[in-house]
Amino acid sequence: MADSMKTDKLPFPILIGDIGGTNARFSVLTDADAEPIPFPNIRTADYPTIDAAIQNVVLASTSVRPRSAILAVAAPVDGDEIDLTNCDWVVRPKGMIAELGFDDVLVVNDFEAQALAVAALPRDFLDKLGRGGEPQLASRVVLGPGTGLGVAGLVHAREIWFPVPGEGGHVDVGPRSDRDFEVFPHLKRIEGRVSAEEILSGRGVINIYQAVCKADGVQPSFSDPADVTARGLDGSNPQAVETLSLFATYLGRVAGDMALIFMARGGVYLAGGISQKIIPALKKPEFRAAFEDKAPHSELLSTIPTFVVTHPQAALAGLASFARAPSAYGIATDGRRWLR
Numbered sequence: 001m002a003d004s005m006k007t008d009k010l011p012f013p014i015l016i017g018d019i020g021g022t023n024a025r026f027s028v029l030t031d032a033d034a035e036p037i038p039f040p041n042i043r044t045a046d047y048p049t050i051d052a053a054i055q056n057v058v059l060a061s062t063s064v065r066p067r068s069a070i071l072a073v074a075a076p077v078d079g080d081e082i083d084l085t086n087c088d089w090v091v092r093p094k095g096m097i098a099e100l101g102f103d104d105v106l107v108v109n110d111f112e113a114q115a116l117a118v119a120a121l122p123r124d125f126l127d128k129l130g131r132g133g134e135p136q137l138a139s140r141v142v143l144g145p146g147t148g149l150g151v152a153g154l155v156h157a158r159e160i161w162f163p164v165p166g167e168g169g170h171v172d173v174g175p176r177s178d179r180d181f182e183v184f185p186h187l188k189r190i191e192g193r194v195s196a197e198e199i200l201s202g203r204g205v206i207n208i209y210q211a212v213c214k215a216d217g218v219q220p221s222f223s224d225p226a227d228v229t230a231r232g233l234d235g236s237n238p239q240a241v242e243t244l245s246l247f248a249t250y251l252g253r254v255a256g257d258m259a260l261i262f263m264a265r266g267g268v269y270l271a272g273g274i275s276q277k278i279i280p281a282l283k284k285p286e287f288r289a290a291f292e293d294k295a296p297h298s299e300l301l302s303t304i305p306t307f308v309v310t311h312p313q314a315a316l317a318g319l320a321s322f323a324r325a326p327s328a329y330g331i332a333t334d335g336r337r338w339l340r
């Protein structure tokens with residue numbers, strides 16, 4: 001195996017962190033067989049720096065001194081100063097080594113961590129949507145509608161899982177049904193196009209909802225995506241009901257495209273902050289029908305299972321699996337691992 005494909009073990013105890021735009025979650029793995037020590041989830045806005053958060057939330061509340069850290073961040077990892085998207089924190093691995101006592105710091109992309117989770121999560125943390133067989137030991141895809149739309153592939157080759165963190169959330173989505181042709185003209189666009197993230201995210205819920213209201217000639221009543229999905233789920237507002245139905249349809253459409261691209265016989269997994277909150281809507285026929293509506297490959301898609309990831313800290317679980325057995329995962333560390 002080429003050197004760049006090898007991942008040496010990081011020394012235990014290992015601090016594991018999942019740093020999102022809004023929330024950060026930490027745990028400490030004392031050794032490969034131990035259950036992770038959990039810490040309370042925090043909001044990034046409550047701490048001035050990530051170093052202060054690690055100091056106050058983790059180091060102040062345990063006598064275990066982590067020797068290394070594996071951090072998943074919602075930002076491109078390029079250089080010694082990693083600016084987090086959507087929050088003020090800057091990750092400075094060299095500073096962490098100097099100030100917080102780590103010998104080894106690895107920083108990966110947050111959706112890579114979601115992909116690691118999808119390789120490793122037990123079936124108990126997966127809620128199946130519609131038909132499709134049990135997941136095979138084959139390539140997988142994870143899509144996470146939240147503040148944005150994260151997409152990652154997970155290629156299975158040579159008995160190794162290779163996460164492929166791309167920008168799949170920014171693919172185009174086009175109209176398909178007669179109703180789509182009525183709603184799409186009213187969707188907000190980005191430089192003229194309807195990208196998946198503009199409709200499959202928190203702001204995407206509002207985008208669809210406002211377009212449906214315009215198509216129906218009614219005044220919108222809600223501006224918070226959670227209000228729209230709540231009214232859609234309880235059936236109390238017709239435009240919210242249709243928004244949820246279209247959201248499920250478009251998520252199925254994009255999920256099916258990703259399954260085709262990766263030949264994801266191992267399944268498609270829905271993560272992100274929104275999927276878990278709208279499971280009853282995703283279990284209605286629209287999601288799966290759109291997922292399978294991929295002539296000439298509908299039959300292939302009908303065999304691929306789709307799941308909502310229900311683990312409350314899936315990314316941490318994925319990072320812990322990687323920390324325990326790095327050689328099972330093709331995580332390149334060039335340019336994103338810092339040693340004392």
Ligand SMILES: Nc1ncnc2c1ncn2[C@@H]1O[C@H](COP(=O)(O)OP(=O)(O)OP(=O)(O)O)[C@@H](O)[C@H]1O
Nearest residue numbers: 020021022023146147202203225226229272273277
């Ligand atoms: N019940 C809901 N229905 C629809 N959208 C929701 C609901 N709850 C939250 N959202 C939207 O989901 C988005 C937040 O997504 P998520 O919880 O994945 O957070 P994040 O900032 O993307 O990630 P992290 O939690 O890692 O910081 C926001 O746009 C929010 O408005």
